Amino acid sequence: MGLLIRVVYLSEVNIASGDLLPQLRAIHDVSTHHNREADISGVLLFSHRFFVQLLEGPRLRVTETLGRILADHRHDNIRLCLAREVHARMFRSWSMRLVNGDPNFRLNDTQRTFDPSLATADEIMEMIERGCVPDGQGRTLVAAG
Numbered sequence: 001m002g003l004l005i006r007v008v009y010l011s012e013v014n015i016a017s018g019d020l021l022p023q024l025r026a027i028h029d030v031s032t033h034h035n036r037e038a039d040i041s042g043v044l045l046f047s048h049r050f051f052v053q054l055l056e057g058p059r060l061r062v063t064e065t066l067g068r069i070l071a072d073h074r075h076d077n078i079r080l081c082l083a084r085e086v087h088a089r090m091f092r093s094w095s096m097r098l099v100n101g102d103p104n105f106r107l108n109d110t111q112r113t114f115d116p117s118l119a120t121a122d123e124i125m126e127m128i129e130r131g132c133v134p135d136g137q138g139r140t141l142v143a144a145g
């Protein structure tokens, strides 16, 4: 197997609320298709007005995919949180799992709504691990909020 990298970014949703669900499904569908072909796995968390996405796979493929994602107008203020070489995947089963986060989830007591923009990379990774525990069944799903 070639060299693997893991990339995590967060961004702000730029989709009108009435259009959100169909757009999330469209993003999920296209991601599942492309990522399967590119040997990429990962998760896309959506909560309140933020996306947090983890992508892992061959570094050329991940970089090409990230290039498309960065140019996508359905989100903006994209911040890279982490990019590192890894020896094993966290989310082998999912070409892209979409997780619609618990609307009441907060990173700490001072937050009125979920806001990962000031979270450290460690806090974001912990949140991903807590929010997206693999169920081992290889399903892609939209978890209920």
Ligand SMILES: Cc1cc2nc3c(=O)[nH]c(=O)nc-3n(C[C@H](O)[C@H](O)[C@H](O)COP(=O)(O)O)c2cc1C
Pocket: 027, 030, 031, 032, 034, 035, 044, 051, 053, 055, 065, 068, 069, 070, 071, 072, 074, 075, 096
């Ligand atoms: C938050 C977000 C996450 C996305 N994640 C992926 C992804 O993991 N893989 C992917 O191929 N496209 C992803 N996309 C879609 C790409 O930006 C782009 O629209 C798509 O790859 C273009 O595919 P097409 O050229 O076949 O139309 C994402 C878009 C958004 C807004």
